[in-house]
Amino acid sequence: MGISILCPYCFESFDNTDVMVQCENYSTRTIDGKPTETCEREENEKFNRHWDEKVMSKHVFSPSIGFFERLLGYKPKAAKCDKCGASSTRFVCPHCNNWLPTEMIEKGSEIISIIGGPASGKSNYIVALIHQLQKYGYKLQLSQILPQLVGRNKKEYTRALYEKGKESIFKDHTPVSKTAKTSHPIPWIFRLESHATKKAVYLVFYDTAGESFKDPEEIKRNAKYLEKSKAVIVVLDTLSIPYVQNILESKNIVNQDIATPFMETMDALNNFATENPHLYKTPFAFVMSKFDSIISNKEDLEFDIEPFKTNSSFITTGKFSLRQIDESSEMIKSYMESHWESDSEAYGQMAYDIFNKWGDNARFFGVSALGAMTNSDLKINIPDNQDIKPFRVMDPLIWVLHKLGGYGIPVE
Ligand SMILES: Nc1nc2c(ncn2[C@@H]2O[C@H](COP(=O)(O)OP(=O)(O)OP(=O)(O)O)[C@@H](O)[C@H]2O)c(=O)[nH]1
Numbered sequence: 001m002g003i004s005i006l007c008p009y010c011f012e013s014f015d016n017t018d019v020m021v022q023c024e025n026y027s028t029r030t031i032d033g034k035p036t037e038t039c040e041r042e043e044n045e046k047f048n049r050h051w052d053e054k055v056m057s058k059h060v061f062s063p064s065i066g067f068f069e070r071l072l073g074y075k076p077k078a079a080k081c082d083k084c085g086a087s088s089t090r091f092v093c094p095h096c097n098n099w100l101p102t103e104m105i106e107k108g109s110e111i112i113s114i115i116g117g118p119a120s121g122k123s124n125y126i127v128a129l130i131h132q133l134q135k136y137g138y139k140l141q142l143s144q145i146l147p148q149l150v151g152r153n154k155k156e157y158t159r160a161l162y163e164k165g166k167e168s169i170f171k172d173h174t175p176v177s178k179t180a181k182t183s184h185p186i187p188w189i190f191r192l193e194s195h196a197t198k199k200a201v202y203l204v205f206y207d208t209a210g211e212s213f214k215d216p217e218e219i220k221r222n223a224k225y226l227e228k229s230k231a232v233i234v235v236l237d238t239l240s241i242p243y244v245q246n247i248l249e250s251k252n253i254v255n256q257d258i259a260t261p262f263m264e265t266m267d268a269l270n271n272f273a274t275e276n277p278h279l280y281k282t283p284f285a286f287v288m289s290k291f292d293s294i295i296s297n298k299e300d301l302e303f304d305i306e307p308f309k310t311n312s313s314f315i316t317t318g319k320f321s322l323r324q325i326d327e328s329s330e331m332i333k334s335y336m337e338s339h340w341e342s343d344s345e346a347y348g349q350m351a352y353d354i355f356n357k358w359g360d361n362a363r364f365f366g367v368s369a370l371g372a373m374t375n376s377d378l379k380i381n382i383p384d385n386q387d388i389k390p391f392r393v394m395d396p397l398i399w400v401l402h403k404l405g406g407y408g409i410p411v412e
């Protein structure tokens with residue numbers, strides 16, 4: 001018996017000793033000094049069905065795994081193609097034949113979903129989150145935060161998506177552009193290791209186009225990954241809150257994008273959770289994106305930024321402050337309850353409902369991926385010679401890892 005792997009593409013589980021291998025023979029290889037035979041591409045029904053495509057791909061075969069390996073724990077290693085004899089290390093899911101990182105086959109993965117409506121800020125958030133983890137993760141003994149080199153094609157490798165996003169935000173000062181709508185979301189796969197516990201995990205984020213979270217049919221499809229997620233990060237657009245919008249508009253501060261109403265996302269989620277009550281046992285981080293807009297207009301918005309005066313305190317202390325998390329969450333909650341009732345009592349009621357249903361498994365977070373608003377050129381509004389400063393973006397993920405346990409996150 002091996003360990004059970006949850007495929008981040010098709011969400012089927014499989015025993016890791018049932019993994020398949022895809023031939024990597026590009027015919028320039030040699031075996032014992034002699035060129036190998038070429039290995040023709042073929043139609044791969046499973047892969048094509050998954051992506052709803054008609055492409056030719058390299059042969060997929062089953063590696064031979066010995067009795068003792070099965071018994072003592074399987075460590076994936078190079079296997080010989082049953083068609084051409086070349087040796088390959090490209091491990092694929094037996095159900096959909098998508099390529100998965102080798103170490104994930106050995107150790108499994110934890111799926112954390114990031115969901116939210118169109119233009120709520122998901123893509124920019126993911127890029128800023130990884131950037132900050134690579135920069136500061138070591139403060140909490142998290143290391144090797146590595147975007148993976150697997151995917152349908154090189155453009156879809158997490159590393160490529162991340163590098164492109166990082167360049168856009170941190171170098172060109174331009175937000176990441178809109179995510180294309182696809183029949184299946186492309187998972188962002190990262191490796192992260194805890195130095196303290198030596199636990200290595202693969203985090204899988206789904207950066208779905210926000211539209212997917214609006215249409216009931218699509219929600220059904222998303223259901224599959226929400227259900228299998230160990231934790232969920234819900235991105236809610238601060239700029240879509242009518243109270244905030246009205247005040248900022250009166251100051252001539254407007255966001256260029258059409259926001260998804262905060263309530264629309266919450267309603268969709270609430271309906272879904274009511275039908276799938278086990279979700280209330282899953283940690284949910286409710287993330288208010290674009291929080292820079294609140295902080296820089298605190299007086300007009302009558303928001304008490306006391307708990308938001310500094311970035312994540314662990315950056316200076318090396319300890320994750322649960323108090324800072326709780327105080328920030330409380331402040332957002334009470335602000336909702338006291339200020340947003342102008343839009344009927346919906347917001348206060350919603351905040352109440354969340355804690356009523358999720359209890360200690362829910363928190364509110366205020367984060368800013370870009371650290372500032374965008375200007376009329378659609379660029380991030382900071383001087384060219386200054387660096388982009390994301391704010392509090394790591395907190396939701398660290399809180400979730402702390403809730404899930406096993407990562408040895410030092411807390412205070
Ligand atoms: N002020 C401010 N604006 C932001 C921030 N993050 C994102 N935005 C704005 O929100 C827009 C949408 O952000 P995205 O990250 O593309 O949103 P998304 O949820 O991925 O959108 P879809 O891909 O359409 O689903 C950006 O183009 C920015 O204008 C932030 O931290 N602060």
Ligand SMILES: [Mg+2]
Pocket residue numbers: 122123124177178179207208209210
């Ligand atoms: Mg996006």
Ligand SMILES: [Zn+2]
Pocket residue numbers: 007008009010011012093094095096097098
């Ligand atoms: Zn699969």
Ligand SMILES: [Zn+2]
Pocket residue numbers: 023024025039059081082083084085086
């Ligand atoms: Zn082959």
